[in-house]
Ligand code: HEM
């Protein structure tokens with residue numbers, strides 16, 4: 001009995017000849033994927049592979065986050081609230097995975113990291129164009145960020161496109177306007193390349209939605225999904241900061257910033273300020 005041998009029977013129908021068939025490896029282009037980890041340390045430092053894979057998996061998930069956020073934004077633009085919510089739900093799960101993933105990198109000790117930090121030179125996560133594109137998609141626009149990508153044509157083009165496109169919040173507010181909510185013209189016609197600033201009139205709109213949730217269920221649900229997105233994004237930033245503090249303390253960053261102090265300031269940024277402001281007013 002195979003069970004006694006602790007070996008599974010190899011089903012006779014299992015396909016083994018891939019000379020003319022698509023295989024797992026060819027479909028996923030594993031040759032490219034698994035050939036893309038190229039430690040720079042010499043002799044190779046054991047922990048550099050962890051460092052590279054942590055970043056590469058993050059970039060892969062960011063690619064999907066961006067794909068889903070752009071789809072959600074387009075759904076909102078076309079008044080398809082439910083499909084938009086479905087995309088956002090997926091993004092939230094990816095965000096949880098990304099936040100949880102920090103625990104893997106936290107196994108890297110300060111002394112281990114110090115042994116290969118030098119080879120990173122001036123490279124830094126600050127130069128992650130997909131991260132910046134996600135921030136732009138959520139409405140944290142900042143033209144100044146483009147300067148980092150002057151020598152990377154593809155990244156620069158994507159970020160220019162994202163800077164000039166309405167964010168998911170812009171499209172949500174336009175959707176609410178089409179649904180009959182009184183969204184100020186200044187909001188609807190705003191320069192979408194500018195950073196978002198709180199509009200008090202929107203707090204009143206959200207108050208109406210939250211106080212009459214059964215009447216405005218789709219909008220209400222969407223508001224809560226956006227709050228989840230922001231909450232999750234901040235948790236990722238927080239875990240990044242905490243990981244940075246435990247690995248390099250208060251050292252300056254390889255990207256040229258002040259390091260942890262600089263990252264700390266990002267925790268004060270907000271994508272959807274009115275959705276948080278409304279909470280102060282509810283029930284009063
Ligand atoms: C040993 C681990 C890490 C350390 C010590 C670290 C440190 C830093 C520091 C100091 C900065 C500020 C910019 C600078 O001057 O370099 C930064 C920015 C950044 N890092 Fe990391 N980081 C680590 C891991 C990661 C990982 C795994 C990611 C995932 C992609 C990441 C993504 C980012 C991003 C997106 C920024 C820009 C944040 C912003 O603009 O607020 N970092 N990091």
Ligand SMILES: N[C@@H](CC(=O)c1ccccc1NC=O)C(=O)O
Pocket residue numbers: 055117120123124125126248252253254255
């Ligand atoms: N900024 C980090 C270096 C670093 O973490 C990093 C270097 C190259 C590519 C990605 C990185 N991740 C996050 O910033 C440091 O100052 O040690």
